[in-house]
Amino acid sequence: MPTYAYACTACDHRFDAVQSFSEDSLTICPECGGALRKQYGTVGVTFNGSGFYRTDSRAGAGDAKKDRASSKSDSSTSSNPAPAKTPASA
Numbered sequence: 001m002p003t004y005a006y007a008c009t010a011c012d013h014r015f016d017a018v019q020s021f022s023e024d025s026l027t028i029c030p031e032c033g034g035a036l037r038k039q040y041g042t043v044g045v046t047f048n049g050s051g052f053y054r055t056d057s058r059a060g061a062g063d064a065k066k067d068r069a070s071s072k073s074d075s076s077t078s079s080n081p082a083p084a085k086t087p088a089s090a
Contacts, residue, residue: 005041010034 002021007014008029017026026036 005039006036007039008032008034008036014039 001018003016003018004025005014005016006026008031011029011032011034013029013031015030019026025038028034029036
């Protein structure tokens with residue numbers, strides 16, 4: 001069951017309550033009888049395992065540099081120079 005944080009709007013009393021999803025929210029402060037409001041905070045979620053990070057589907061940093069360097073050298077040696085153009089006769 002989830003734990004919810006509550007704060008009183010009158011006396012600023014803060015506490016946590018373990019409640020089911022189907023239960024109604026608390027509305028009365030147990031200290032002073034004032035109105036309660038639910039507190040929302042950050043959720044502690046951790047994504048573990050493969051597939052969650054940007055680098056999971058890519059080659060390592062060193063490998064990527066090697067791949068880029070080899071593709072540049074391959075393209076410069078394998079390309080044929082363009083034939084020289086001759087001026088058009090009038």
